[in-house]
Amino acid sequence: MKNLIVFTIAVLIFIGCKSSPAVLMHQAAFYGEAQAVQQYLDAGVDPNSMTLSxxxxxxxxxxxxxxxxxxxxxxxxxxxxxxxxxxxxxxxxxxxxxxxxxxxxxxxxxxxxxxxxxxxxxxxxxxxxxxxxxxxxxxxxxxxxxxxxxxxxxx
Known part of the structure; x- marks a missing residue:
């Protein structure tokens, strides 16, 4: 859980605080953060959620x-x-x-x-x-x- 929190804070700083958990999972997937992706999924983030694009x-x-x-x-x-x-x-x-x-x-x-x-x-x-x-x-x-x-x- 500590890794997820650290990763989330880093992403929030990088892309801004208006990000949803789905966007954060998208970023984790992009960067290959398997543990973070699993934690977002375990927390209920939809694996099929889409970005604005x-x-x-x-x-x-x-x-x-x-x-x-x-x-x-x-x-x-x-x-x-x-x-x-x-x-x-x-x-x-x-x-x-x-x-x-x-x-x-x-x-x-x-x-x-x-x-x-x-x-x-x-x-x-x-x-x-x-x-x-x-x-x-x-x-x-x-x-x-x-x-x-x-x-x-x-x-």
Whole structure:
């Protein structure tokens, strides 16, 4: 509990005192503070709460490659298919940065490998190829991922 209090005070100083527990959990997820994230969840913070930009803690943890935090959030009910303000799901965030382990965790948790980014129409496989992450692309392909052009066939 002491760590949570110290972390909360540090975040409040850094981002201002108008922050809610959900925003503080989001920051903890971004910085990989697994213990703090768990404590916020234990205190009743919604794992699917969004910032004003529509980002969840799972989006941030996925983007940063924080596999432990991703696992904690998913284990506490975080939805791996919520879209953020850009129309990305956490899988897109992990693919963007080439975080293989996080991509694997998200796929195992039911992330939609063929979800399209609303801002571009790309799928996770498209994005893995564009970002030149061949191992990530292979993992997505092995789990049913296709390119956006393949989703358009027959339409």
């Amino acid at each position: 529509g980002t969840t803690s799972l989006h941030s943890a996925a983007y940063r490659g924080n596999a432990v935090v991703v696992g904690i959030l998913l284990g506490n009910g975080a939805n791996p298919n919520l879209i953020d303000g850009r129309g990305w799901i956490p899988l897109h965030q992990a693919v963007d940065q080439g975080h293989f382990a996080v991509v694997e965790i998200l796929i195992e948790a039911g992330s939609d490998v063929n979800s399209r980014m609303l801002d571009s129409g790309y799928t996770a496989l498209d994005w893995a190829d564009i970002r030149q992450w061949p191992k990530v692309a292979d993992l997505i392909r092995k789990n049913g991922g296709v390119k956006s052009a393949e989703l358009n066939v027959g339409k």
